[in-house]
Amino acid sequence: MIPLKSTNPFTNAGLISAFAASLCCVTPVIALFAGTSSIAATFSWIAPARPYLIGLSVVALALAWYLKLKPQATDNCGCAVDGKPKFIQSKTFLLMATVFAAVMIAFPYYSKIFFPKTEKQIVFVEKSNIQSAEFKISGMTCEGCTEEVKHEVNKLQGILKSEASYQNANAMVQFDNSKTNIAEIIRAINSTGYKVTQTKLR
Numbered sequence: 001m002i003p004l005k006s007t008n009p010f011t012n013a014g015l016i017s018a019f020a021a022s023l024c025c026v027t028p029v030i031a032l033f034a035g036t037s038s039i040a041a042t043f044s045w046i047a048p049a050r051p052y053l054i055g056l057s058v059v060a061l062a063l064a065w066y067l068k069l070k071p072q073a074t075d076n077c078g079c080a081v082d083g084k085p086k087f088i089q090s091k092t093f094l095l096m097a098t099v100f101a102a103v104m105i106a107f108p109y110y111s112k113i114f115f116p117k118t119e120k121q122i123v124f125v126e127k128s129n130i131q132s133a134e135f136k137i138s139g140m141t142c143e144g145c146t147e148e149v150k151h152e153v154n155k156l157q158g159i160l161k162s163e164a165s166y167q168n169a170n171a172m173v174q175f176d177n178s179k180t181n182i183a184e185i186i187r188a189i190n191s192t193g194y195k196v197t198q199t200k201l202r
Contacts, residue, residue, distance in 0.1 A: 008089065011097050014061035018101035020046060021053035024141050025108040028148035031192075032115060040148045041193025047141035057101050061094075068094055111144035115151055129178045130160065132202035135185065139194040140166035152188045156180045172202075 019026075024043045031040040046053075068091055087093055140146055146164035149171055153162045158179025164171040173185055186196045 010060045010064035010067070011094055014057045014064060014101050015097050017053045017060065018057040018104040021050045021057065022104045022107040024050070025111050025144040026104075028144040028192075029111055029114045031148060032151065037148065037152050037192045039193065040145070041139045044139045044141055044145070044194070050141075054105055057105065061098050061101060064094055065098075108142035108144060111142065112147045114144075115147035125160065125176050126178065129176045130174065131177045132172070132174045133182060133185070134200045134202060135171045135173065135189060135196045136198035136200075137164070137169055137171055137189060137194050138197050140164070140169060142166055145192075145194065146171075148192050149189055149194060152192050153185060156184055156188055 024046045027043050028040040031037050137149065140149065143166070146166050149164045150162050153159060153171065153173060156175075156179075158176035159173065160176060161174040162171060163173075171189065175185065182199060182201075186199065189196050
């Protein structure tokens with residue numbers, strides 16, 4: 001018989017791998033609340049391992065549930081041999097761990113809700129001053145990354161519109177070149193830890 005406490009390593013492995021799977025997308029949100037954009041890309045190197053970490057989390061938690069739900073050995077009076085489990089060994093704790101893992105795994109898909117809308121209202125812009133540019137960016141892996149890039153770019157004066165895409169690895173920025181310039185936009189993007197690799201004027 002496998003003792004109840006043996007479910008803990010599987011539960012822990014499921015929690016840790018679920019958290020690690022989304023760490024690259026959790027960091028930009030932490031950077032936002034900490035007020036320091038430079039740490040946003042710190043864990044972007046984990047992104048390629050995300051599918052494996054998710055798989056590990058699912059397998060570990062499935063094993064934990066299997067061990068928890070399989071019939072436990074009893075003594076002659078019908079009492080469980082292991083006695084009453086502690087809370088950390090209970091089904092309630094395992095359910096909480098499973099929900100937490102699911103929330104962390106899904107985090108990249110809703111992380112953008114933590115970022116404020118920072119599009120600026122431009123009262124008047126001389127049409128001849130309007131310029132558009134595409135910035136190729138390395139290191140973005142999810143919506144949290146793109147929102148962090150937009151958040152930093154939109155802090156600049158003269159930004160009319162900014163869009164970023166981690167799928168296309170780029171940002172499209174429309175700006176008033178009398179108030180800001182390409183170099184300042186590149187500096188804002190690079191401050192997040194993601195790097196501009198190429199710039200094209202549109």
